[in-house]
Amino acid sequence: MAGDRDLRVVGKAHRKVDAAAKVTGTTKFADDLALPRMLWCRLLRSPHPHAEIVAIDTARALAAPGVRAVITGKDLPIPFGILPVSQDEHALCPDRVRFVGDPVAAVAATTEEAATAALDLIEVTYRTLPAIGSPEEAVATPEPRIHDYGDAGNLHKLIDLEFGDVAEGFAEADVVREDLFFFGGNTHLPMEQHAALAEWSGERKLTIWSSTQTPHYVHRALAKVLDLPPARIRVIATPNGGGFGGKSDPFGHEIVVARLAMLTGRPVKVALTREEVFYCHRGRHPTLMWVRTGVKKDGAITAMHFRSLLDGGGYGSYGVASTYYTGALQTVTYQVPRYKFQGARAFTNKPPCGPKRGHGTPQPRFALEVQLDKLAEQLDLDPAEMRLRHLQPPNAVTANWLRIGSMGLGRCIEKVVEGSGWKDKFRKLPHGRGVGLACSSYISGAGLPIYWNNMPHSGVQLRCDRGGGVTVFCGSTDIGQGSDSILAYIVAEVLGIDPFEISIVTADTDLTPIDLGSYSSRVTLMSGNAALQAAERARELIAGPAARRLDVPASRLVFAAGRVFDAEDPDKGMSFAEAVQAAEAAVGTIGTVGSYTPPRSPGRYRGAGVGPSPAYSYSACVAAVDVDPATGIVTVPTIWIAHDVGRSINAAAVLGQVEGSIYMGLGEALMEEMVHRDQERRLVHKWPSLLEYKSPTTLEMCDVVTYLVEDPDPNGPFGAKEVGQGPLLPVMPAVANAVYDAVGVRVDEVPITPEKVLKALRRKGKGEEGRVGPTSFPDVPWPEPTRVPTPWEGGDGKAADGAHPAAAVRPERQH
């Protein structure tokens, strides 16, 4: 493969191709766009967590100065949603609101002020309904239902999967532990608020510019709800001012501005306020977890039984996938020979949860890694040593039928253990200071698309012009992670040209082939492979005519430094532009395509669609903490992190993703939390503001020491795996384990706030268990388990009863 050559571009530290635009403020974000005669849109949102809409009177608003249109749910009656199985949202609620902030009406006016003023003139009559504030309440209150679909009452989704005989595994164990954990909900908090601008042309064609991570899915939702042929809709994803998963659902406001533009014949823009961004949410599901793990004396896991209960909020969003993800990746780090997962997602009357960086996997990873720390102590083993002994080997197939490729976790653990001075610190530091270790893994893209199809997940078109210019077209969306740059580096590597001379055109459904979107850490691997294929085809197309002109065999040609030359006589060559000209003269216009489809996963059971990935990244982390026993305040001076990225395409960009992940994990570990006031069942967001929703500033951010481990994966372009999400995962458990090392108390939930630390210390001081965390798991009506024999039981990836034959070709849940 190309990765075997000497690499000239890949692996080096480069500027991003849009770096100059970013530092000069010339990058155009969605709210920076304006069109002549543009109207401004504002949305009226529900003040009730759960209510029927009895009547809406828009007459006064429509008559207000500057107002050009007012629409309500009846103007957009077709439902939508990111997953085919939960098409439960409306752009504007037609008859029921399900959380404080649910949109019910929209105004288009000549100024933003006029639109805002008109909202007060819309009269909505509500009949309030009982509200559900927590998953526990949802379990106990099947009626009235928040939605008229779902697996049971107010439980949206129920999963019960068993891989091998866990009872047998627990019987073989020397020690069996049961622990309860809670992971608090938090939100993405991108610095850019969502914005969208729509234009309806005289040719009856809709164009929408939006700060979305998933223009393809927005395209599909618009076509569905507006009942327009997709060919009449053009979606352009503007560079996102941060996404982190918060801009990966199609949103009502995008559909609303499109409808308003069609109604008024004028461009319409909406720019959400920061408060509204908190209502859009789709952030981390608050998750209650119960874990039972059996181990031998040497720490070998004999069986694991994992239960999760997710607080889904008011709508489905990605929630079915999120629920599966809370049970999918427990098996890819350490050997787990028998595994049982029960997962449930509840509807509640709060802003909908969805995918945030790590999507459904940080919560179980927190539980697993803290429990392993407790087990290591119980077995009198060093937590790092214990993990190292029982790693999954490379190329393994797990109990739940995930196929692992390259696996560098062992090297990651060794790096952070050595770098942090672990052996001199663990259990050896003075009271108040501690270190903790945790590991993790994450997918490099989901193996299956969100809606069932057998087409590629990513496509690239590439054109070469006779001036030597190369343009790369791809549907991928740059949300700051650098996906535009990745395309340039890979094409530059193959064609031997300067990455900064390549033009990149992305995220435009009229111009670029499909890429499914910037989610699930899929873009470097998938669009990178598509770009690699397109570039290799272009090189082949150019090499033949260039070789003939030089009179050397094409196999001897080198593409490098903007030239095409004979490897044995480098002076014998021509410029890249001349080579393109030779090719164009010989075969006509030079253009190629490339595409990427992930390999098929061996799992064939219902639910096997979540978890498979072309490659898994691995991370190990040591956190140092200082805990003030008087105040409970935890500060984190340093985090050491090692990440197996397969291979860096741009080392500096990889470091940036690692550091950003550590930062976001630190916020989740110590302070970030979605909290809703429950007075009189109002369930109002307690602090929908950047000031009150605490996130780390420069004063809280820790030092980060990063080690890049490169264990190339055959499925990645040049061996590359993901880095944007995985390094976040070990931070929360590493901090929790470090707090225990520092002051001997367990805070089995995040965020680890000073109040919780103090409470645990007080309990310990009174001779009670020095622990704060959940104490019970509600009685969920689990379904009959789907039993799937493991690979070592001679299984074939299907459920034992052979049920759900359709699942083999059409997994029910994807992403």
Next chain:
Amino acid sequence: MPDPKAVIALEVNGDPVEVAFAPHKTLLEVLREDLGLTGTKHGCELGECGTCAVLVDGAPVLSCLVLGLACAGRRVRTVEGMAEDGRLHPLQEAFADLGAAQCGYCTPAFLLTAEALLAANPRPTRDDIKQALAGNLCRCTGYIKIYEAVELAAARMRGEDARPAPETLYGR
């Protein structure tokens, strides 16, 4: 009827400017909507995130909390004014070199706040940088590449032939 517009004269990025706008508008709105300078961003419009910071008479201010009217006769500097004669400012170069701008949305405010810091303190310690930038939120970088970029730019502005440390670009 809308309020009659106010007209003020001020200096923006070194140019004398006259601008008419509704008198309730903030400096942020005047810059973005009436002067077309969309390089200045907003994250909350409540003075909480620092994203809209610009320099007024050399000092960082949150443009969402300053009335446009209050800027009559003042010197306003935005990110659009940092590059001179087509050459990036050393801070811009360093941010680009190190990847201190990821999504780039908070970047203009960080650049201007850092520029004010370096004007007052050409040799800041890491703690000085953290203190100066504590009012600016960034969700992408974890701030680390930003500190390193400010340090690199500071060294270059002092005339040193500074290069990024290898571990800044490649890890350890």
